[in-house]
Amino acid sequence: MQAPANRISRRATLKRGAGALAGLVLTVTLVANKPALAKAAKSDLLYQDRPHGGQSCGECKFFSADSKSASTGTCSLVEGVINRNGWCTAYSPKA
Numbered sequence: 001m002q003a004p005a006n007r008i009s010r011r012a013t014l015k016r017g018a019g020a021l022a023g024l025v026l027t028v029t030l031v032a033n034k035p036a037l038a039k040a041a042k043s044d045l046l047y048q049d050r051p052h053g054g055q056s057c058g059e060c061k062f063f064s065a066d067s068k069s070a071s072t073g074t075c076s077l078v079e080g081v082i083n084r085n086g087w088c089t090a091y092s093p094k095a
């Protein structure tokens with residue numbers, strides 16, 4: 001007796017399931033091993049240690065104040081110590 005043409009065999013189903021599982025494992029592995037996004041160099045964003053017009057890091061949403069210094073902090077986009085009165089081209093005011 002011959003199986004109908006539109007019927008999916010058990011073997012084909014197992015092959016598809018194995019392929020999907022392999023794809024899922026690969027995706028999870030890639031995501032788990034993905035390095036954290038690196039911050040940009042100051043020069044890449046034209047960072048300067050002085051305000052630009054009325055804009056400064058202290059009023060930027062990416063700035064985090066340093067608990068030990070009132071004048072410095074860190075930026076979630078730019079590497080290194082950031083001056084509260086600095087500025088770069090990625091400036092974005094706090095909401």
Ligand code: SF4
Nearest residue numbers: 057060063075088091
């Ligand atoms: S994104 Fe630029 S302006 Fe904003 S805190 Fe970072 S360095 Fe300063």
